Amino acid sequence: MKLYSKPLAPNPLRVTMLANKKGLTLDFHNLDADDTRSTEYREINPIGQVPVLELDDGARITESLIICQYLDAVSGPPYLCGDGLEQRTRIAMWERRAEFQLLIPAVEYGHHRHPMFAARITQYPDWAGSIADAPRAFLKLMESRLAETPFLAGPDFSIADITAYYGCRFAAIYGLYPTPAPVIADWLDRVDAA
Known part of the structure; x- marks a missing residue:
């Protein structure tokens, strides 16, 4: 492939x-x-x-x-998108939350604020500023969630963690989340090791 x-x-x-x-x-x-x-x-x-x-x-x-x-x-297994209806549903819920509330806003913030994109797109820095709170709010939710469970959608590593991982990384690159909370820093290490 x-x-x-x-x-x-x-x-x-x-x-x-x-x-x-x-x-x-x-x-x-x-x-x-x-x-x-x-x-x-x-x-x-x-x-x-x-x-x-x-x-x-x-x-x-x-x-x-x-x-x-x-x-x-x-x-085949292990299934990172879930195995069985309940697990697939839980993973999909957290994956979509991570994508729409963390990854996409963090990436779009960078697209509209970082100079390297200025020649490629029409930038709207004020709009980017208006969406900056979404990743920060989701990261707070992640802190609470990861205090309860090793990975975002439960005990096992999943596609939800992959999406949130890159959301965290891009939020850090663009200055939205320069220093992760300890529980998220620990989770980032677990994702790297998974």
């Missing part, structure tokens, strides 16, 4: 971590910003985003969460 990716982009990083944690080998095809705008790449993904997972039969799957779910299902 081939993964069209961009080094250090948040969504490909999520797929890469899941693949690594599950011991999967993917053929990485790394792109730069110009590649994703090319006519050739738009034939692979008309939206021009990464990642794209190309299966051995040529079929393509887009959207990082869907790619993760596919890889998790075809690779």
Whole structure:
């Protein structure tokens, strides 16, 4: 399977971590910003985003969460997206919370405040400032949750932890969360080790 990716982009990083944690080998095809705008790449993904997972039969799957779910299902246990309805539901709930309340706002904050994106997009720094509280609020919720359980969705490492991990990392990179609380610092170490 081939993964069209961009080094250090948040969504490909999520797929890469899941693949690594599950011991999967993917053929990485790394792109730069110009590649994703090319006519050739738009034939692979008309939206021009990464990642794209190309299966051995040529079929393509887009959207990082869907790619993760596919890889998790075809690779067998341990299931990082859950095994059974209750576990899948709990993991999905925490994953979506982490994505919408932490990862996306942290990344968008950076897109609209960091100078390296100024030539690529129209930046709205005031809007970015208006969403800065969402990651901080979610990190407080994470502190409470991780005081009760080793990982975000319960006792086992899951896709929810992968999403929250990169949310924390990007929040730190962009100055939203420069020093993690001790319980989150400990969890970051557990995610690294999982």
